[in-house]
Amino acid sequence: MYSKDVMEHFMHPRNVGEMPDADGVGEVGNPVCGDIMWIYIKVKDDRIEDIKFKTLGCAAAIATSSKVTELAKGRTLDEALDLSNKEIVESLGGLPPVKIHCSLLAVDGLKEAIHDFLAKNKRPIPDKLEKEHQKIKAEKCETGSHDHNDQ
């Protein structure tokens, strides 16, 4: 069900950990299934110098978190904000359709961390980022109907 790259990142996630002296922290929850991701960034000259994450979630959530940190590290803040869900999914060799939402978690986490950094440093926040920040904060758990395949 998962690609080789997803399994590889899931089994050996990069940049796992916390960062007590982080410049920006993003804490996001997946509104769909209730998973959680924390992402920490260290910023130098508007570049992401270091990045760490912790995720409670499925294999797709863990793999995309790992991939996001890998892709974001070394990028400027603007470049990091350009990272799209699509790019993450493609760079992991795809995800099953039901798992696409998990990759949003990681992208949102990174945006939140950058938002936090800009806000803390009283820097102007791009409109688009502010809107996304508001949306992420507002999202609540949605519930659907149950359809496990009982065995």
Place this chain on the structure above:
Amino acid sequence: MDNRRVYLDHAATTPVAKEVLEAMMPYFSEKYGNASSLHAFGREAKDALENSREKIAKKLNAAPEELLFTSGGTESNNLALKGIAQNKGKGHIITCKIEHSAILAPCRLLEKQGFTVTYLGVDKYGTVDPSDVEKAVRDDTILVSIGHANNEIGTVQDLEAIGKITKERGVLFHTDACQSFTKEGINVKKQNLDLVSINSHKIYGPKGVGALFIRDGVKISSQLQGGEHEKNLRAGTENVSGIAGFAKAAEIAGEKENARVLELRKRLIKEILFGVEEVKLNGHPEKRLCNNSNFSFNGIEGESILLRLDMLGVACSTASACSSHSLMPSHVLLATGMKPEECHGSLRMTLGRDNTKEDIDYAISAVKEEVANLRRISPFWRK
């Protein structure tokens, strides 16, 4: 770690036992007759069919004529529920919230068709209180359907107590015994059962074979129209090889193996509860199937742990939201009062015939290792 492969998903399905496969083989290319045919080929098949019926009926303390063969647990449940409902025409059905979807889905359909259904709640162990059944019975109640043992958490219900009530109140009593057949005592007389669903692939028989016990005198409407097979109640040429395998599987199942599995299961539960922090056993501590264990690990998600264990050769199952298409946690765990986040880290390990003590020890250390690995990645774990 070695290259061990440990199958701990026997509640999902079991391998076909060697003896079972042997019992099935003659009915493919040698004794391939149609049990309805009058010639010698047909009679051979008919004999196999009736011998099988007798063997399986005996396990339920039923008469052979009271047993009807089906394509499995799903069909047996559908036939029982819809067959009774259609025969009565209208009325009220009592079931419970933790039933298998092969009970819940037909019940929902019957609701759409005008029947009313009461879904009884369960306690934190997944037990149905028989007095709740008593309270729910109404003048128009036609059927009570309570599963014998739950497929996820293994909790076993007190059929005898429920059967007493249904008998007193004059309503029919059905149980889905797919998980409990040959593991827990089923005695249709002692437990006052009117209908019982069982299947073969949970007891080392082939998939796609099952049976429904229908007490003599209980009227049901057939759900498959066609030939006059199975007393006109289930049309279709009988799956003779499968049925012969089912009977063999029922015959070889026994107390000794159940006791052996129970010891291994106890070891597994004990080692995990003592050896892992912040873990909870789901289901009843004692009144549970001999082969079932189901845990919730704090701070991690079930699909992750399942896949990590799979990489180590250990096959289990989870009821976490992330593992379902709807992204909803299991209805069974929710019904026991667990919060969605507690259902998140659920892991079911169900043991079986081929598991050895070494397998279990390997699985225990694999679980310990991978729970620790995932907690290291988890934001909810700071140690």
